[in-house]
Amino acid sequence: MRALAGRSARKRSGTYLVEGPQAVREAVRFAAADVRDVYVTDDARVAHPEIVDEALEAGLFVHPVTDEVAHAMSGDAQGVIAVLTARATGEIDSIPSDATLVAVLSAIRDPGNLGAAIRVADAVGADAVVLAGECVDPASPKVIRASVGSVFHLPVLRAPELRESAAALKERGLALVAADVSGADELGRATEPALREPHAWVFGNEAWGLTDDELAVVEHVVRIPIPGQAESLNLATAAAVCMYASLFARS
Incomplete structure (x- = not known):
């Protein structure tokens, strides 16, 4: 054991x-x-x-x-x-056709980050979590512990790399919204209209974020405002900020 x-x-x-x-x-x-x-x-x-x-x-x-x-x-x-x-992890085609909020995690390697991000997606009522590319195993005890059981509450699906998965997400009417420091738009009131529509938040690897090729398939690139001295937010914190922005935009 x-x-x-x-x-x-x-x-x-x-x-x-x-x-x-x-x-x-x-x-x-x-x-x-x-x-x-x-x-x-x-x-x-x-x-x-x-x-x-x-x-x-x-x-x-x-x-x-x-x-x-x-x-x-x-x-x-x-x-x-x-x-x-262990059951076979569902594929991206298993996303419900009426999904309105999905979290896409690309090449996430840290089990604590992945588990915490799944917990956030569960907390805001997301329809699914998609693991794109080479992500850490969601059946890792560290992922399950960090999710505090949220892995059992919503579909956690496997998918090819983001560039290959984007079409399947868009076919379901989900716009892709990326959280990245390169974003022209700052998360806030200006981004609320996009967050009221069905969308998938895309989060990149902890170390290098999203590649230029990945950003090229995203409709909206949004940066999180950081007025203080911190250089950045970790993945799980960024996911919480962004996905709760979606929740508030719809309330």
């Missing part, structure tokens, strides 16, 4: 690890068909009885384990661990 922290073990076994009460609770509630086993220590069972109750009601296997065994399985699970069967 501990080996499932690595991508190769997940690929060989066709399973992945979910750690911690919040993430396991959401897996049991929203992805019960994929849950193979739930492991709970005595203290965790007392602290989170709803997880055990809902798992048993769903007909899942719940195993009591000692603190030592739980720690051997995962060093950061707070006594609650689950193993899920």
Whole structure:
């Protein structure tokens, strides 16, 4: 089980690890068909009885384990661990035809950033998250932990590189809006009209952002105002600012 922290073990076994009460609770509630086993220590069972109750009601296997065994399985699970069967990640064609807000994450390599961005997309009610190009594995325990279970709430889809995916997004009536320091328009009132229409926010790699080729397929390039001395915002923070701007533009 501990080996499932690595991508190769997940690929060989066709399973992945979910750690911690919040993430396991959401897996049991929203992805019960994929849950193979739930492991709970005595203290965790007392602290989170709803997880055990809902798992048993769903007909899942719940195993009591000692603190030592739980720690051997995962060093950061707070006594609650689950193993899920890995399903094939959906493709970009699975985006609902009536989608109005999508987050597109291109070449994201940091699992904490990816998980946090998925959590933001879930919080604002996005219809899907699209992982374009070579992104970190969304079944990584670090991604799931950072998403706090949001990976189980909305579709997280795989796609080719952004240049190849743009047509599929536009076919669904989604305008592409990129967050990039090169943007001619500053996020604010001037960009609200575009954000009231169906659109997909596009966020680039943490280190180099979006390439010129990627920016070329985007209709709107928007920069986030930074009047202070900070050089930039990290990916997850930028995603939160931009996607909440979409939410506010529609309210």
